[in-house]
Amino acid sequence: GNSVTQMEGPVTLSEEAFLTINCTYTATGYPSLFWYVQYPGEGLQLLLKATKADDKGSNKGFEATYRKETTSFHLEKGSVQVSDSAVYFCALNTGGFKTIFGAGTRLFVKA
């Protein structure tokens, strides 16, 4: 079946460090891929998405490239800020009804 695997957290970085959060998936067909972010006390919100192979989604300095050959959608940011501290969820949808979410990766950024 369809599934999403994320690196386990928490990830702790100093401000201005480079961030990578790994995400790999298993899916039939050609899924759309998403990164959602959940700030403390808030609901999830879409950070970026990619709908086909080799697409790059980007938003707020975050990027992720849809790699079909490695079934990956790793999230990256060149210089993190304290305000980026949150839980990040990778997700996929194969065009059916259900979006599958990963377990989430908690990021702490220290000043």
Next chain:
Amino acid sequence: EAGVAQSPRYKIIEKRQSVAFWCNPISGHATLYWYQQILGQGPKLLIQFQNNGVVDDSQLPKDRFSAERLKGVDSTLKIQPAKLEDSAVYLCASSEGQAHYEQYFGPGTRLTVT
């Protein structure tokens, strides 16, 4: 544009009691989702509505959980009777359509069953 509204934000009940959650989606969004998010896990879809019809309730424990979406707008999710393992955050989300559309989430209701 108003976001997805949920109430209550927090609820504490004893096992075997019943509880209901309410969700008001973004105006005009045809698709509404209820998710269960257990601590340390990603959201798990419980039920998905397209307008007022159910399109997926395969992971809804139907012996104790029920949900409805009257007139294709607001929705309620009910648990009766609650079990300890129902302690979780219940998230409501809505989207313009299905599949590749962005989902907009409410703040969630944190349920504690004692």
